[in-house]
Amino acid sequence: MLQAIDLHKKFKTKEAVRKVNMQLEAGESVGLLGPNGAGKSTTISMLSSLIMPTNGEVLWNNVSVNKNPEALRKALGVVPQEIALYPELSAKENLHFFGRIYGLKGQLLVERTEEILQKIGLTDRKNDIVKTFSGGMKRRLNIGAALLHNPSILIMDEPTVGIDPQSRAYILDTVKQLVEEGMTLLYTSHYMEEVELLCDKIYIMDQGEIIAYGTKETLKSLVSDNQTIELKAHILSQKFEEALKKYFPTANIRKEDEILLITMPQNEEPLATIFAIAAKNAVTITSAIVKVPSLEDVFLHLTGRALRD
Amino acid sequence: MLFSLIGKQMKMLLRNKQPLIILLVMPVVLITILSTALASVMNSEEEAAIQAKFVLIDESSWEQEEASIKRFLEEEGVSGPALEALLQVFKGNDPIHILEESIFGSEDISKYISKENRQFAELDILRKDKEIDGILLIPADFRFNYIKSAYFDEQETPDMDLFLSQENGIRASIIQSVLDEWQTGFTKSLALTKVGISADEVMLNGQAVERIEQSLQGSERKIPASIYYTVGMLVMFALYIPTFLAGFALQEVQWKVYDRILLAGVPATLYAFSIFITGMIIALMQQVIILLYGKFVLGIDWIGLEGMALIALSYSLFIGGLSALLTTLQLRTKSEGVANIFSGLVVSIFAFLGGSFFNIGDVSSLLANIGSFTPNGATMSAILAIQKGQLLEVIWFYMFTLYGWFVICILLSIVLFPKRGVTS
Incomplete structure (x- = not known):
């Protein structure tokens, strides 16, 4: 278990992180969500023993990481936001180097390298120099280098920044697979959909502080328990609107710019009923969108700003 | 682990064109030009003396x-x-x-x-x-x-x-x-x-x-322009090795590769030691290549090979120490400023005082005395003494000057090297 207790980091006059408390249980996938400059990378650096907190403590299996970083380091893989690779070396040379400094050698090193190359889909390009790679390939190799020594906990700092959608999908699939295999994951991003996809528990950070945490559902419930259905049709008749109001008496039904908005509790599943009422009233629905609160809405709700501002 | 670090640094250096041009091509070109252009001047001076x-x-x-x-x-x-x-x-x-x-x-x-x-x-x-x-x-x-x-x-x-x-x-x-x-x-x-x-x-x-x-x-043969400038350029261009190695180290910090190295459990001192050893090896290789160029292309007959080996090893030791020190200073300041000042200013001053371009003693004996206390000047004087056919004991003064510089570099590196992570 990795724990952060009252972490505080001050750089000269700037307070980068204030009173951060976090907990990662074995096999858990935890997201750290926040805009750029929120203090996510500094928190990660402290959690991974790279920088000392000004105050507070990091515990790995109840042992202080500040005093004894070796135990955590052996079990930890870190994927930094930067491409932490040697551009003049080939993919294989990079992996061999990082494997060797983790103490892998001989046949084991060769096997692990091949395994990782396969996992990140770079077997065909293993002998190519990294600087010739696309952004997505570099990102994949960046992840591979952190997995070589078979860590039990993986910290990923914005691993999909600046890459094409195809590579992003590949990386997310790879990470999802790692989580399913039982890897403990701390995933930071300002892409809420990635965090939503991969993580069971989410910490939301802003201006150096954790402003909210919990499961996706808990956090979204901070905003609202309702869902909104947006309907478009060729002709939205008054009769149809009244029929809906009669069937869903607790719902808030209103019309905005030729779109019918129906807000009701999330526990209801109204689409089949809505389509049936539409058919009965000779209304042809051309589009129906069910909207639930997103983490973006949660952040907006908590800070008054959007995540990507 | 040490060998992996050294191997990686060597690959980084060999796969970059700029270091190769500055460390090998430039000295070879300058040696050829200077020794040809100034041969008649230098040789007639020796006759008259x-x-x-x-x-x-x-x-x-x-x-x-x-x-x-x-x-x-x-x-x-x-x-x-x-x-x-x-x-x-x-x-x-x-x-x-x-x-x-x-x-x-x-x-x-x-x-x-x-x-x-x-x-x-x-x-x-x-x-x-x-x-x-x-x-x-x-x-x-x-x-x-x-x-x-x-x-x-x-x-x-x-x-x-x-x-x-x-x-x-x-x-x-x-x-x-x-x-x-x-x-x-x-x-x-x-x-x-x-x-x-x-x-x-x-x-x-x-x-x-x-x-x-x-x-x-x-006992004392004449020093022709070819020998003088081969030695002069050799001691001068070896001083660029530490700036490249320190530059790579700073890149490693900026790219967060250094963090990866530390997270793998590599002690910061071992990393610094690997830079020292790499600097030493590259300096030795550079000197051997330039001396061989002098022998086979310019036809120089290098004499006193035992003395030459001792001087080359000692100078390589110093270059290793200087590499560790410049890396330390760059990591502490987190900028390329130190290496830039060193390569842009200090190397030129040292080369001038040490006599890489011309015999500074002809201009001022005071400057020549100061120059003999620079690491490159001391090394150059030692090599030229051996090439004149003087006895090995003549070079000890120069060697002790060089060892003094080496000790200073190593001590400062040990004291100042950042032992934990370096935030970029």
């Missing part, structure tokens, strides 16, 4: 000692015409006369040594004169004692005093070699004159000239 100034102070003379010699011969039972004939033989075989006339008076020798006769009273002043390379003092009664020793076995060969200047070893050694030849000659001549061969024939000036040439070749 080789003329030794010799002073003879002769306290002995036939006029003063002839009476004593006659008395001695009469005591030995020689008198009348036989005595006169014997005196003529002695005069004809007078070694001082032979030295003055047949040896120093010859055109061949006077090309290398100019001779002057002075008085004993001036000896103290003459010994302080830095222009004079050698003084031979012939004591009073030398001829009388020489005759007694040489022809009558009555006493040992009389002593003479030779004062050689320490200012210019090559000129002093020319005088020494001629006088050695002369001394050997008149010792041999004794035996030969007894069987009727003239001493003049034994002490031919040709043998003395041969000794001078041997002396020039054997």
Whole structure:
């Protein structure tokens, strides 16, 4: 278990992180969500023993990481936001180097390298120099280098920044697979959909502080328990609107710019009923969108700003 | 782990064009240009420099000692015409006369040594004169004692005093070699004159000239432009190695690769040590390549290989230490400023003071003295001393200067190297 207790980091006059408390249980996938400059990378650096907190403590299996970083380091893989690779070396040379400094050698090193190359889909390009790679390939190799020594906990700092959608999908699939295999994951991003996809528990950070945490559902419930259905049709008749109001008496039904908005509790599943009422009233629905609160809405709700501002 | 770090640093260096151009191509091009362009200037300077100034102070003379010699011969039972004939033989075989006339008076020798006769009273002043390379003092009664020793076995060969200047070893050694030849000659001549061969024939000036040439070749050979600039560029361009290694280290921090290295459990001190070793290996390789270029392309005959190996290893040791120090300073300041100042300013100043471009001693002896305390200047002086054929002990002063620099670099690196992570 990795724990952060009252972490505080001050750089000269700037307070980068204030009173951060976090907990990662074995096999858990935890997201750290926040805009750029929120203090996510500094928190990660402290959690991974790279920088000392000004105050507070990091515990790995109840042992202080500040005093004894070796135990955590052996079990930890870190994927930094930067491409932490040697551009003049080939993919294989990079992996061999990082494997060797983790103490892998001989046949084991060769096997692990091949395994990782396969996992990140770079077997065909293993002998190519990294600087010739696309952004997505570099990102994949960046992840591979952190997995070589078979860590039990993986910290990923914005691993999909600046890459094409195809590579992003590949990386997310790879990470999802790692989580399913039982890897403990701390995933930071300002892409809420990635965090939503991969993580069971989410910490939301802003201006150096954790402003909210919990499961996706808990956090979204901070905003609202309702869902909104947006309907478009060729002709939205008054009769149809009244029929809906009669069937869903607790719902808030209103019309905005030729779109019918129906807000009701999330526990209801109204689409089949809505389509049936539409058919009965000779209304042809051309589009129906069910909207639930997103983490973006949660952040907006908590800070008054959007995540990507 | 150490070998992995060294191997990775070597690959980074070898796969970058800029370091290869600066560390190998530039020195080779400059050596070729400078040694060709300045060959005529440097070589003629060396020729003009080789003329030794010799002073003879002769306290002995036939006029003063002839009476004593006659008395001695009469005591030995020689008198009348036989005595006169014997005196003529002695005069004809007078070694001082032979030295003055047949040896120093010859055109061949006077090309290398100019001779002057002075008085004993001036000896103290003459010994302080830095222009004079050698003084031979012939004591009073030398001829009388020489005759007694040489022809009558009555006493040992009389002593003479030779004062050689320490200012210019090559000129002093020319005088020494001629006088050695002369001394050997008149010792041999004794035996030969007894069987009727003239001493003049034994002490031919040709043998003395041969000794001078041997002396020039054997002890202090001329340093042509090719050697001078090969050494000058070699010591200068090795100073760029630390800036490249420190630059790579800073990149590793910026790319967060350094974090990965630390997270893998590599101690920061081992990382610094790997930079020290890499710097050493690259410096050694660079020196070997440049020296081989000098040998096979410029036709330089490198002599004193043991001394050269010692100097190259010591300089590589220093370059390794400097690499560790520059890396330390870059990681502490988290900027390329230190390496930029070093490569842009310090290397140029060191190269100027150390004499990489020209002999700074020709401009100012003060600057030359300061230059001999720079690591590259000390190394260059040591290599040139070995190439002149001087003994190994001559280079120790320079080597200790270099070791001093090395110790300073290592101590500062140990004290200042960031032991935990470096935030970029």
